Amino acid sequence: MTELTDLYQELILDHNRSPRNCRRPVVPSRQAEGYNPLCGDRVTVYVSLDGEVLKDVSFEGSGCAISTAAASIMTQGLKGKSVGEARALFEKFRRLVTGDPTGDGEPELGKLHAFGGVSRFPARVKCATLVWHTLMAALNDRGEVVSTE
Amino acid sequence: MTTTATTPDPSTGSTKAGSFDPIRARRDFPILTRTIGGKPLVYLDNAATAQKPQVVIDTIRRYYESQNANIHRGVHRLSVDATRAYEQARAKVAGFISAARPEEIIFVRSATEAINLVAQSYARPRLGAGDEVLITTLEHHSNIVPWQIVCQQTGARLRVVPINDAGELEMEAYGKLLGPRTKIVAVAHISNSLGTINPVKEIIAIAQRQGVPVLVDGAQAAPHLPIDVQALGCEFYAISGHKMFGPSGIGALYGRFDVLDAMEPYQGGGEMILSVTFDKTIYNHVPHKFEAGTPNIAGAIGLGATIDYLDTLGLDKIAAYEQGLLDYTTKTLASIDGVRLIGTARHKAAVVSFLVGDIHPHDVGTILDQEGIAVRTGHHCAQPVMQRFGLTATVRASLALYNTESEIDVLGAGLRTVLEVFGS
Structure with a gap:
């Protein structure tokens, strides 16, 4: 059970049960849709930008516990950050969930450290990163659907 | 099972009559x-691919270790032996599904390729704008997309038989959808996602009354049910090696001989010709007409060994x-x-x-x-x-x-x- 409880940490289960910022804002300035054809998960990320600052980030969609919690925790952590900081945080998060040894011990990751267990489940890395790829597409304002494949 | 004996073998899971161990x-x-x-390991993903018995692994290894040669080519001993083993495997597949003759078996790389072959070589030249291809809601993507492609190529229309809440085909709707413009029906014998066993014999009989040919996707049925294509009466039946405990990269298409004989080749290349000049190429006979290029010889022989194994059980x-x-x-x-x-x-x-x-x-x-x-x-x-x-x-x-x-x-x-x- 150790690897399992490592993956399904209480924080992840809590965000899966009651996802934060799971809503469509009245006027998002940017949005993008992400799709994982492997499991059929879909997520839409909405961003309200104030210049280079992410004033609000929210999402809608359906997915597994990992992808739902990843979306919920991501949206919480990004409010007030700059676009550059969001990109840097994604890079650190990506290193964490893919088991890149340089990815651990990054204080900026905060609650995102809960996803450290994902690295031992290679089939689930895409579940954790889909919402981030979708966020990047929204920030780049590309109109197309982001796919994990 | 027409060509192979089913004597119980003490080394395998079949014991006394009626029992299975x-x-x-x-x-x-x-x-x-x-x-x-x-x-x-508790392996419960057999509809994706099944595991392989030792006898199949050994047969493939033995082929590469001591029998490997190209087939239908050389006069040398190895080539003659490899050709014989490959053609014996064809006869075993024919026996396994009770085809009337070995020539009705075309080796392909998968059930998917078998369906694509029928869509392109049988259906495409026979479909026109407004014609219809009839499939069902239960189909695997491999029995949907090849038909969508041929519909796009010809202007034909894809029609779909619905299912009820239990996951069974709505046979009344099938009867209504089967119309004068229907040129082919394609249906799974067993649904890979729900396990529904479709009433294929009835489906074929209804289509036959209107002269409509039927392709049965038997990828999920071959490892689980005895199959008799003559009793079913279908024109085409597709099977997949790896789903029935055989190697991956090999499958077989059954086609009734007269239907195959009237079809154009699927791909061009070696083996599928009798003579080639720059002015004119004369195609080989059925089934070689549909087997361009060096086939998966080891895979076919491995599939033959799989069938022997299943026959024993x-x-x-x-x-x-x-x-x-x-x-x-x-x-x-x-x-x-x-x-x-x-x-x-x-x-x-x-x-x-x-x-x-x-x-x-x-x-x-x-x-x-x-x-x-x-x-x-x-x-x-x-x-x-x-x-x-x-x-x-x-x-x-x-x-x-x-x-x-x-x-x-x-x-x-x-x-x-x-x-x-x-x-x-």
Whole structure:
């Protein structure tokens, strides 16, 4: 059970049960849709930008516990950050969930450290990163659907 | 089974008449002794691909170690032997599905390729704008997309037979959809996602009355049921080697001889010709006309060995054993609060699709994997079926001859762990 409880940490289960910022804002300035054809998960990320600052980030969609919690925790952590900081945080998060040894011990990751267990489940890395790829597409304002494949 | 004897072999799982011993059969499959994270492998993903008995692994190794040569080419001994082994494998496939003659078997790389061959070589020249291809909601993507492609190429229209809430074809709707513009019907023998056994004999008989040919996708049926294409009366039947305990990269298309003989080649190349000049090429005879290039010789011979193995066990006995195991699995799952079965057809093969509370199938699959249990989670390459039930994914346990009731108990315990982890 150790690897399992490592993956399904209480924080992840809590965000899966009651996802934060799971809503469509009245006027998002940017949005993008992400799709994982492997499991059929879909997520839409909405961003309200104030210049280079992410004033609000929210999402809608359906997915597994990992992808739902990843979306919920991501949206919480990004409010007030700059676009550059969001990109840097994604890079650190990506290193964490893919088991890149340089990815651990990054204080900026905060609650995102809960996803450290994902690295031992290679089939689930895409579940954790889909919402981030979708966020990047929204920030780049590309109109197309982001796919994990 | 017309060409091979079915004498019981004491070294395999078949014992006395009417009985089947899965514990003995398990010994024929070396992979079943391995562990996953320290736990015995419980392999319940047989509809994706089945495991291989030692005799098939040995046959392929022996072929490459001592028999390898190209076929239908050389006069040297190795080539003659390899050609004979390859053609014997064709005869074994013909016997396995009760084809009238070996020439009615075309070796392809998969059931998918078999369907594409029929779509392009049979249907494409015969379809025009306004004609119709009739498939069903239960189809695997491999029996949908080749028809969509040929419809786009010809202006024909794809029509789809609906299913009811149990996952059974609505036969009344089928009768209505089968119209004067229907040029071919393509239907799965067994649904890969729900396990429904379709009434293919009735489907074929109805189509025949209107002179419409039928392709049966038998990828899921071949490892579980005795097949008799002459009794069914279908024009085409597709099987897949790897799903019936044989090698991957080999499959077979059965086509009734007169139908194949009237068809154009699928691909051009070596082997499929009798003579080539820059002005004119004369095609080879059926079945070689459809086998351009050096085929998967080892795969075909390995498939032949698989058929010998299955004949020894007896598919009728396997089918009876699996029905009992399906009942046990259905009861086990029904006893767990929160488990909901998707697909409850009256006639089912040993495939069980289900949901666990509102827990996403991928989370279920990851937790079961920690217990050594391999299940498929996702849409099973049958998204229209998922859409029919308003889902994006299910968990699927698909059983085979070597699965046991004690493995189903492990699955049940694994599902209780899932519920525990998620605090449901």
